[in-house]
Amino acid sequence: TMPSCLGLSLSATPSVFNLWKNGGLSTWRAVGLGVMLVYVVRIFYDCLVHWTGAGPAEHFSVKKRPSYREYQKSVRCFF
Numbered sequence: 001t002m003p004s005c006l007g008l009s010l011s012a013t014p015s016v017f018n019l020w021k022n023g024g025l026s027t028w029r030a031v032g033l034g035v036m037l038v039y040v041v042r043i044f045y046d047c048l049v050h051w052t053g054a055g056p057a058e059h060f061s062v063k064k065r066p067s068y069r070e071y072q073k074s075v076r077c078f079f
Helices: 002-011 013-021 027-051 054-064 068-074
Strands: none
Touching (some): 013 027, 027 054
């Protein structure tokens, strides 16, 4: 889910903070890297769920096997 994807980017936060604290990154670069981490996670989420992953797979499964609609009612999709 999105919160777990966000957790992956949050796990990189201590590394970014240490780079900033030790002078390896300017403040603006550290902030930019943090924002970029959030957006990259969002792009991956959209790609997997809406463009190439669960959404299209579910749609074409129903078209191919109409009885799949009943299965969808009893089991949640990807998330």
